[in-house]
Amino acid sequence: MSIPTIDPEILQKTLSSPPFVEVDGIVNIRDFGGHPTSDRSARVRSCYLFRSGEPTKITESGKDKLKSLGVRKVFDFRSELEIAKYKAATPAVDGVEFVRAPVSDDDAYDPVGLAARVKRFQADDLTAFAALYTGIFESGGPAYEKVLLHLRDHPEEPCLVHCTAGKDRTGVFAAILLKLLGVDDETIVNDYALTTIGLYPALPMLIARFQKEEMFRDNMDAMLKMASARPETIRAVLDRVLKDKYGGAENYLKTHTSLTDQDIARIRQNLLVQAS
Secondary structure, X not given: OOOOOOOHHHHHHHHOOOOEOOOOOOOOOEEOOOOEOOOOOEEEOOOOEEEEOOOOOOOHHHHHHHHHOOOOEXXXXXXXXXXXXXXXXXXXXXXXXXXXXXXXXXXXXXXXXXXXXXXXXXXXXXXXXXXXXXXXXXXXXXXXXXXXXXXXXXXXXXXEEEOOXXXXXXXXXXXXXXXXXXXXXXXXXXXXXXXXXXXXXHHHHHHHHHOOOHHHHOOHHHHXXXXXXXXXXXXXXXXXXXXXXXXXXXXXXXXXXXXXXXXXHHHHHHHEEEOO
């Protein structure tokens, strides 16, 4: 599997158009909103919730842009071990609160855990993604609840959620929330696949980071599969994991967080606006 090639003109046009926003130093950052719901009577509110890869390299102009978007809180899904391992500390941005909300157990990023993951991706990447994302579902409830409580209680305070690439832990959160809001599967699939473009400028940095580890350096094909955001990946997760295993987004949240029917209704109220 080789690094995908994207026409530079198409890349630039897409990255400079909604739902992407330009914040210097943050990759794969885009507006969560704008999606229609299945009955077309409402759409997901724009300019309130954003998603991205890690903001570690945000510049001063990027900080100004982040604040101009209204973002006042940032939820970080990365583990402490991961942050320390890759020396990817959280930046300081005046007026913006950064909240630690680790999704995965730290041992998922130790050498043994990573080696096992690489082996799974070498064998069958769709099965490996299903296992990876099931693990995220199982461990992610408390982290996702932190964000959802903010969405319930602070509809006037825009926020950002991120992991390292803005693809797996952030992508699972996005799928859960979009399903909760009534967005159809194909729209969620297309949203997930946008990460291929959103992450493209960061691929050299990510490859350089992972090539420092022998298990990735000697298994580039598996590493590139792990970095991919193919439509069939999230489609399988929506069908096999979210629907079949957990009974849908609402049931997942009721069993893996403390959210009630009233909480879910308030979140929908805060994040849905009438379609124009």
